[in-house]
Amino acid sequence: MTETIIRENRSSETGNGLIGQPLARVDGPLKVTGRATYAYEHALDGAAYGYILGAAIAKGRIVGIDTAEAERALGVLHVMTHRNAPAQSEFGPAVTPTVPEVFTRARPVLNSSRVRFYDEPVALVVAETFEAARAAARLIRVRYEEERGAFDLSARLADAYTPRRTNAGFETDSAIGDFDGAFAAALVKVDATYRTPYEHHNPMEPHATLAVWSGDEVTIYTSAQTLANFQAGLASTLGIPRERVRIVSPFIGGGFGSKLIVHADGVLAALAARVLRRPVKVALTRQQMFANAGQRAEMVQQVRLGADRDGRLTSIGHDVWSATSSFEEFCEQTAVFGRSLYAAPNRLTRHRLVPVDLNRGEWMRSPGEAPGMLAFECAVDELAERLGLDPIELRVRNEPTEDPERGVPFSTRNLVACMQEGGRRFGWERRNPTPGRIREGRKLIGYGMAAAIRPNYIGETTAKVAIDASGRVTAELDMTDIGTGTYTILTQIAAESLGVPIAAVKVELGDSRFPRTAGSGGSWGAASAGSALHHACNALKERIMEAARFSGGSPLRGADDAKPTFVGGEVRVGDRSVSLTDLIGRIAPDGIEATGSVAAGRDTESYRTHSQHSYGAHFAEVAVDRDTGEIRMRRMLSVIGAGRILNPKTARSQILGGMTWGIGAALMEETVLDPRYGHFVNHDLAEYHVPVNGDVPEMEVVFLDEYDDKANPLGAKGLGELGVCGAGAAIANAVYNASGVRVREFPITLDKLL
Numbered sequence: 067m068t069e070t071i072i073r074e075n076r077s078s079e080t081g082n083g084l085i086g087q088p089l090a091r092v093d094g095p096l097k098v099t100g101r102a103t104y105a106y107e108h109a110l111d112g113a114a115y116g117y118i119l120g121a122a123i124a125k126g127r128i129v130g131i132d133t134a135e136a137e138r139a140l141g142v143l144h145v146m147t148h149r150n151a152p153a154q155s156e157f158g159p160a161v162t163p164t165v166p167e168v169f170t171r172a173r174p175v176l177n178s179s180r181v182r183f184y185d186e187p188v189a190l191v192v193a194e195t196f197e198a199a200r201a202a203a204r205l206i207r208v209r210y211e212e213e214r215g216a217f218d219l220s221a222r223l224a225d226a227y228t229p230r231r232t233n234a235g236f237e238t239d240s241a242i243g244d245f246d247g248a249f250a251a252a253l254v255k256v257d258a259t260y261r262t263p264y265e266h267h268n269p270m271e272p273h274a275t276l277a278v279w280s281g282d283e284v285t286i287y288t289s290a291q292t293l294a295n296f297q298a299g300l301a302s303t304l305g306i307p308r309e310r311v312r313i314v315s316p317f318i319g320g321g322f323g324s325k326l327i328v329h330a331d332g333v334l335a336a337l338a339a340r341v342l343r344r345p346v347k348v349a350l351t352r353q354q355m356f357a358n359a360g361q362r363a364e365m366v367q368q369v370r371l372g373a374d375r376d377g378r379l380t381s382i383g384h385d386v387w388s389a390t391s392s393f394e395e396f397c398e399q400t401a402v403f404g405r406s407l408y409a410a411p412n413r414l415t416r417h418r419l420v421p422v423d424l425n426r427g428e429w430m431r432s433p434g435e436a437p438g439m440l441a442f443e444c445a446v447d448e449l450a451e452r453l454g455l456d457p458i459e460l461r462v463r464n465e466p467t468e469d470p471e472r473g474v475p476f477s478t479r480n481l482v483a484c485m486q487e488g489g490r491r492f493g494w495e496r497r498n499p500t501p502g503r504i505r506e507g508r509k510l511i512g513y514g515m516a517a518a519i520r521p522n523y524i525g526e527t528t529a530k531v532a533i534d535a536s537g538r539v540t541a542e543l544d545m546t547d548i549g550t551g552t553y554t555i556l557t558q559i560a561a562e563s564l565g566v567p568i569a570a571v572k573v574e575l576g577d578s579r580f581p582r583t584a585g586s587g588g589s590w591g592a593a594s595a596g597s598a599l600h601h602a603c604n605a606l607k608e609r610i611m612e613a614a615r616f617s618g619g620s621p622l623r624g625a626d627d628a629k630p631t632f633v634g635g636e637v638r639v640g641d642r643s644v645s646l647t648d649l650i651g652r653i654a655p656d657g658i659e660a661t662g663s664v665a666a667g668r669d670t671e672s673y674r675t676h677s678q679h680s681y682g683a684h685f686a687e688v689a690v691d692r693d694t695g696e697i698r699m700r701r702m703l704s705v706i707g708a709g710r711i712l713n714p715k716t717a718r719s720q721i722l723g724g725m726t727w728g729i730g731a732a733l734m735e736e737t738v739l740d741p742r743y744g745h746f747v748n749h750d751l752a753e754y755h756v757p758v759n760g761d762v763p764e765m766e767v768v769f770l771d772e773y774d775d776k777a778n779p780l781g782a783k784g785l786g787e788l789g790v791c792g793a794g795a796a797i798a799n800a801v802y803n804a805s806g807v808r809v810r811e812f813p814i815t816l817d818k819l820l
């Protein structure tokens with residue numbers, strides 16, 4: 067059940083009110099009837115199939131590789147190893163990457179005898195069928211010289227180093243006032259250390275690529291969140307100009323951050339297709355994705371909160387130690403959210419890294435906030451208990467009037483409203499602050515809550531929109547729809563802006579030949595692509611009016627400068643009105659087009675003058691079996707303040723997905739690294755536990771009525787990743803409230819409660 071409190075559709079001047087409507091996905095019918103073509107399904111004549119053989123050690127060197135038998139196997143066309151792979155660019159140095167470089171640097175595959183992580187590709191077999199390639203891969207014999215790897219984060223905290231920046235470009239450290247002095251003097255304090263495990267994204271569609279060359283140009287049908295990154299990353303790796311790489315990715319079966327950069331499937335498909343002069347498909351198997359598509363790092367977090375007796379925070383400290391790959395650094399911005407969340411005069415946040423012999427860490431849904439808020443919002447709950455204060459009241463008492471570290475005002479911030487509205491709706495007053503007091507037979511019932519915050523990003527984006535003489539509107543941009551609803555909201559934006567019906571609009575995404583966008587990631591997709599399209603539509607209307615006023619034969623020739631309205635398929639100026647289709651037919655029989663752009667948020671004035679975040683409050687009710695420790699979710703509620711909601715149906719789905727990730731993070735998800743061999747033991751969906759339908763309770767999502775005029779012309783802020791921020795902490799706090807056991811090592815499995 068969802069309720070959306072949107073009292074008024076503050077839509078634009080044109081107002082057919084389509085933005086803000088719960089429109090069902092325009093691409094839904096294609097998906098449910100199997101007509102949406104995913105990367106591996108693109109059919110090209112003569113396509114061959116590649117299968118990757120992964121390393122059986124985590125660190126060392128290949129000293130012998132015998133491919134003769136595989137090469138003789140039925141249907142095999144080619145076996146590629148480091149000995150015969152075409153030349154690629156060198157991997158960039160393992161220094162702190164700048165943000166663009168991390169997305170676009172050369173990442174060669176099969177270019178060396180070195181093995182840097184378990185299951186790193188050591189060979190690619192290409193055959194007439196997938197089965198033949200897979201069978202032949204088993205015939206390759208590899209001899210290794212193994213070296214001792216380093217895998218244990220906890221044992222190596224002393225080796226931690228300070229990276230130059232966090233991955234998203236934030237400073238690693240922030241220090242305001244005198245944290246040590248204030249914390250030492252605080253009357254009430256919490257000093258708690260939390261551990262969060264390695265986690266893997268597992269989008270439904272594994273990473274897959276079909277590559278085909280035409281002369282010296284390659285087309286890559288793949289599953290990408292951000293086409294520009296894939297294009298640049300492949301071009302760098304192959305050592306060819308970007309213009310010679312075309313990326314096509316119209317439908318994507320989930321990404322969650324694992325498809326922000328090109329992976330081995332893309333590079334190897336491109337290399338093999340060039341060698342064989344025919345199209346080649348390469349997909350990662352589900353098991354291969356655990357080593358070859360990034361993971362969230364294991365972390366240790368120390369949270370220190372000091373308060374006076376009234377619950378006013380005097381000191382906030384958040385220290386993060388995170389595992390990172392020994393050859394490519396990745397520092398999640400785990401403590402960054404806390405720089406904007408609560409008021410306190412003395413503050414300290416720090417990020418440290420411990421190198422381990424794993425593949426690079428990557429972005430995983432809500433990088434930073436997901437693990438960071440899981441720990442931090444539990445510590446706030448611990449402090450509330452020590453103070454004898456309600457957890458909502460404690461947070462309200464520490465609500466800042468401006469961004470506590472940047473000293474600038476917030477754009478819109480409705481954290482307090484989210485908590486209070488949520489408390490009322492959830493029946494928070496029924497919570498007993500003393501753990502274990504609400505019982506139903508063997509079940510102990512607990513309530514928990516937590517705050518949510520997530521930065522609002524905008525990425526540089528351009529959109530093109532065109533209208534033809536039949537009134538059909540086409541929008542083109544290299545944006546992606548990773549299942550989030552991009553096709554749908556962009557259709558709504560164009561239809562509303564131009565005053566035409568939904569059916570008149572066709573949104574074309576996922577081709578690098580279209581104008582470049584920031585793609586899907588960091589929850590910036592809707593606001594970036596939507597704002598660019600909004601500007602493009604306004605530019606199109608201006609071009610139409612210019613032609614309408616001055617073209618011979620125009621029914622609006624000589625119309626005055628009054629502001630035109632485009633609504634109901636008509637253009638009105640003053641008291642003159644004409645059908646849009648007729649008008650275009652007369653003034654531009656070949657159609658008319660325009661583009662619009664937005665700059666990266668960080669380059670804009672409103673980012674300098676305002677702290678921009680989305681907010682929310684999560685509530686959870688759990689039942690814990692007193693005898694077995696079994697934890698069952700009973701209810702969840704999230705109240706969200708994320709600016710204007712472009713489509714409450716797709717937005718709700720985003721939040722529900724995030725809340726479900728919260729269940730996973732709190733109670734189930736963990737990839738177990740074998741410290742002897744450096745491989746992830748539970749590398750499949752049978753043993754990597756995620757919440758399934760039976761684990762997910764009644765969930766409710768409420769959106770507060772907001773319009774953030776600082777964020778962008780749509781008034782919308784990012785919310786894709788907001789749902790998971792703090793959701794796990796609300797559950798963990800509920801488990802504590804039920805059981806009286808405070809587990810600080812995630813996930814909270816039943817053995818830890820007994």
Ligand code: MOS
Binds near residue numbers: 321324326431
């Ligand atoms: Mo998101 S983890 O930036 O795709």
